[in-house]
Amino acid sequence: MRNDGKPAVVVGAGPAGLCAAIELKKAGAPVVLMDENAKPGGQLFKQIHKFFGSREHKAGIRGFDIGKELLAESLRLGIDVRLKTEVVGIESGLKVWAVEDRSKSYTLDAGKLILATGATENALSFPGWTLPGVMTAGCAQTLINVHRVLPGKKVLMVGSGNVGVIVAYQLMQAGARVAAVIEALPRLGGYGVHTAKVRRAGVAFHCSTTILRAEGKEGVEKAVIAKIDEKFRPIPGTEQILDVDTICLAVGLTPSIELSCLAGCRQIYVPELGGNMPAHDDYMRSSNESVYVVGDIAGVEEASTAMEEGRLAGLHAAWAMGYMDDQTMKTRTNETRERLQALRQGVFGQKRFAAKERILAMRKDA
Amino acid sequence: MSNNEALKTTGAPSLEELRAVGQLASEEEMEGRGCLCIECIEEIPCNPCQTSCPQGAITVGFPITNLPVIDRTKCTVCGLCIPACPGLAITIKSVKDDRARVRFPWEYLPYPSVGDTVRMVDRLGRELCDGKIVSIINPERNNKTAVITAEFPRKFVQDAISIARRNIDV
Numbered sequence: 001m002r003n004d005g006k007p008a009v010v011v012g013a014g015p016a017g018l019c020a021a022i023e024l025k026k027a028g029a030p031v032v033l034m035d036e037n038a039k040p041g042g043q044l045f046k047q048i049h050k051f052f053g054s055r056e057h058k059a060g061i062r063g064f065d066i067g068k069e070l071l072a073e074s075l076r077l078g079i080d081v082r083l084k085t086e087v088v089g090i091e092s093g094l095k096v097w098a099v100e101d102r103s104k105s106y107t108l109d110a111g112k113l114i115l116a117t118g119a120t121e122n123a124l125s126f127p128g129w130t131l132p133g134v135m136t137a138g139c140a141q142t143l144i145n146v147h148r149v150l151p152g153k154k155v156l157m158v159g160s161g162n163v164g165v166i167v168a169y170q171l172m173q174a175g176a177r178v179a180a181v182i183e184a185l186p187r188l189g190g191y192g193v194h195t196a197k198v199r200r201a202g203v204a205f206h207c208s209t210t211i212l213r214a215e216g217k218e219g220v221e222k223a224v225i226a227k228i229d230e231k232f233r234p235i236p237g238t239e240q241i242l243d244v245d246t247i248c249l250a251v252g253l254t255p256s257i258e259l260s261c262l263a264g265c266r267q268i269y270v271p272e273l274g275g276n277m278p279a280h281d282d283y284m285r286s287s288n289e290s291v292y293v294v295g296d297i298a299g300v301e302e303a304s305t306a307m308e309e310g311r312l313a314g315l316h317a318a319w320a321m322g323y324m325d326d327q328t329m330k331t332r333t334n335e336t337r338e339r340l341q342a343l344r345q346g347v348f349g350q351k352r353f354a355a356k357e358r359i360l361a362m363r364k365d366a
Numbered sequence: 367m368s369n370n371e372a373l374k375t376t377g378a379p380s381l382e383e384l385r386a387v388g389q390l391a392s393e394e395e396m397e398g399r400g401c402l403c404i405e406c407i408e409e410i411p412c413n414p415c416q417t418s419c420p421q422g423a424i425t426v427g428f429p430i431t432n433l434p435v436i437d438r439t440k441c442t443v444c445g446l447c448i449p450a451c452p453g454l455a456i457t458i459k460s461v462k463d464d465r466a467r468v469r470f471p472w473e474y475l476p477y478p479s480v481g482d483t484v485r486m487v488d489r490l491g492r493e494l495c496d497g498k499i500v501s502i503i504n505p506e507r508n509n510k511t512a513v514i515t516a517e518f519p520r521k522f523v524q525d526a527i528s529i530a531r532r533n534i535d536v
Contacts, residue, residue, distance in 0.1 A: 050452035050509070052412040054430050060414040060450055062509065172531065173474055187374040192408040193453025199377030200528050201474075202491030207375050346409030346431030 006111035007032045007080075008317050009096050011087045011259060014042020015303045016295025016310035017116030018070040023314025025077040029323040032108065033079055034098060036086040040074070041067040042118060043138070044303060046145045048173075049166055052191075056339050057304045064145075066303070090263040094290055112290050112317040115260050116310060119253035119274060119296035124158060128214030137167040137250035144174040152246030156223045157181040158211055162302075164250030165190035169198050171248075179242045182209040182225055184232060191348070210234060211247070220245050253300045263291045268362050272355040273299030279363040282337070283316040284309050287363065292317060299359065301352055308340040370407060378489035379407050381524060387433055393461055393523065395438070400460025400467065402441050404434050406453060418450030445469055449511035459523055466523035467500060469515045474531050477502055477512055484532070486518045488525040495522050497529060 010021045013035035024031040039045070047063020058066050074081060082100065089097035094110045121136040128134070133152055137159070143149045155176050157168045160183035168178045181188075181198065186208050188195050199205060208228055215222040227238035255277040257267060265278035265286035278286045278293045286293050292313035295306035312333060319329035344353035372380035384390040387407050395401040404415065404424070413426040415434050423440035424447060426432050448456045448471050458469040468486075478484055478499045486497040497518035504512040516529055 050414075050511070052410060052452050054411075054413050055417055057411075059412060060418070060452055060509070175475075181377075188377060191410050191453065192370065192373045192377075192379065193406060193410070193451075193455045195373070195377035196379065196405065196489065197454045200487055200489055200491050201531060202487070203377070205375070205377040342430050343411045345429045346411060348409070349411060349431065 004111075005030060006109050008112040008114060008321065009034065009108060009110035010114040010116060011035075011096075012042065012116035012118055012295070012297075013037075013040035013081060013083075014116060014118055014295060014306065015044055015066070015070065016118075016306035017042070017114065018074055019307045019310030020114045020116060020292070020294055020314035020317070021079050021081075022070070022073055022077060023311050024318050024323075025074075025079050027315075027318035027323040029318045029321050030111075031079060032110075033074070033081045034085040034087055034096075035081070035083055038084055040071060040081060040083065044070070046138070046141045047303065048145050048170060051304060053304050053343060057343065063303060087259060090259055110290075111321050112292065113263065114292040114294060114310075114313050114317060115263070115278075115297055116293075116295045116306075117256040117259055117297045119255050119300050121249070122252045122254055124211070124249050124251050126211050126213055128216070128220070131214050131216050131220050132218065133216070133220030133245055134214055134247045135249070137163050137248045140246070140248045141167045141170060144170060150174050150176055152220075152244070153177060154179050154244045155246040155248055156211070156225070156242055156244045157248045157250060159183065159189070159250030159252070160195065160205065160207075161189035161250060161252070162191055162194060163253075164248070165194040165198055167248060167250060168203060169194065169201075172198075172201055172203075176246070178203045179223075179244050180204045180206055180225070182206045182211065184208070184210050184228060212239065214247055220247055223247055253296065255297045255300060257297060260286060260291070260293055260297060264288050265291055265293065268359065270299060270355050270359060272351055273301070273359075277359075279359060281363045282312075282360055283333070284313040285316065299352070299356060302343070305340060305343050305352075308336050308343070311336045312340070373407060376490060379405055383407055388435075389433075390524075391459065396459045396461045396466070396523065398460065398462070400443050400458050400469075401438065402436055402443055402447070403457045403459055404436060404447075404451075404455060405457075406434055406451075406455045409433065410453075412452060414450045414452060415447045415456065418447045420444070420446065445513060448513050449508035454511070457527065461520050461523055464520045465517055466520040466526070467515055467517045468523075468526055468528075469513060470528050472502075472512045472514045472528075473510070476532070477504075478514065478529070478532065484516060485530040486516065486522060486526045487528050487530050488522075489527050491530075493530055494526055495519055497526070
């Protein structure tokens with residue numbers, strides 16, 4: 001039975017939200033997609049590298065091209081995309097409170113709510129961290145790839161996960177020199193093929209190393225790094241001074257869970273995937289049956305997994321609203337889960353797979 | 367499987383780590399038309415090398431986290447997989463007499479020109495020797511990953527992997 005014409009409201013027009021909205025609209029369900037930014041696409045338009053995965057995951061295609069494809073599809077389908085629209089509240093009965101262009105406030109009754117709000121980059125504090133020139137890796141990536149502004153000429157990257165290593169590479173593509181990538185753990189975090197291409201460009205990698213302080217008058221002029229012991233304590237006498245004008249922090253992300261808290265979704269703690277996040281089942285439903293959580297809010301992974309999670313939620317919500325028959329929902333859901341599963345294997349995927357399994361188990365316990 | 371100590375501490379695989387997974391080609395294999403070299407020793411979910419090959423010479427299979435395996439009897443060293451690899455992990459190496467060539471992916475500006483003298487680098491980014499640019503191609507299908515061929519002295523063939531960036535204004 002179709003529910004009185006109330007639309008599914010998707011919050012966040014990144015890869016996960018776009019895919020959820022596309023699935024809903026394709027099924028014929030009314031859908032409203034809201035994003036606080038002036039442009040949709042989330043972080044996809046900053047991703048100038050070719051994606052991994054298989055053909056079904058759009059492997060080999062550069063992130064911004066995937067973004068363009070998703071936008072074209074959403075336009076073709078005629079999805080109601082509301083930009084510069086901030087969702088500031090969720091009231092009981094699934095009333096979505098939105099503020100448009102920082103001036104017009106309204107509420108919208110949602111049939112289903114899909115939260116695709118993403119994640120926020122973590123910061124790291126150390127003496128000098130407020131100097132101009134210290135920024136998150138994502139900030140540097142936005143500057144070079146969206147605004148075409150090089151934030152500095154000599155960069156220290158803090159953190160060797162895929163974000164740190166990919167942004168280090170892209171900073172070099174933009175014309176900067178990367179002095180070093182440092183990592184607090186004894187082993188590098190990112191994919192070996194990413195570290196290898198950065199290393200062959202002459203970038204030093206230092207494991208078991210932290211930043212002690214940034215120095216400079218008007219902005220960053222030097223970074224002081226040092227080796228750390230197994231308890232992450234700096235080892236005296238191992239300090240090294242790097243002449244850099246930019247320090248990028250790539251030290252993880254935290255799911256942006258505020259709206260899921262307002263919607264009453266039960267929160268759980270999963271450190272491997274970024275910390276506190278709403279529990280969800282294998283249709284991406286939170287503890288509130290009408291609220292789905294997809295992409296980084298449901299555990300920090302990658303754009304490719306976010307897109308599949310978005311599709312899972314979109315399919316289920318379309319079915320739950322009466323716009324998709326049982327068989328179609330089942331078949332499409334299984335296909336999507338298989339693609340998702342393929343991305344969660346191998347040395348890197350297994351940890352995320354295990355964490356996701358734990359989330360599903362916690363959801364069932366609730 | 368080894369724990370890839372060099373890869374996970376220096377950023378680049380060592381010759382031993384490549385050899386351990388059958389990814390270090392011998393100079394015999396590089397004779398004449400050359401041979402494909404894929405340096406992908408970690409299980410990551412990725413298979414465009416397989417789907418890009420018109421000869422079916424590269425197999426990743428299922429799961430897609432398997433390491434790629436090259437069938438050298440099928441590989442024609444056409445090089446289509448070089449720009450297809452999102453990890454920029456594929457090269458073609460060849461040797462003839464005392465000279466060697468490496469064909470590798472390149473995504474930095476400015477591009478070198480044919481005939482330019484460049485500095486060859488190893489996996490750790492150390493400059494090894496001079497090299498000469500033999501060709502540079504960047505057709506539409508490469509999707510902005512140029513493929514460059516450089517020639518250099520044969521004794522550096524196992525270590526040479528790319529060229530040094532040039533004209534860095536810092």
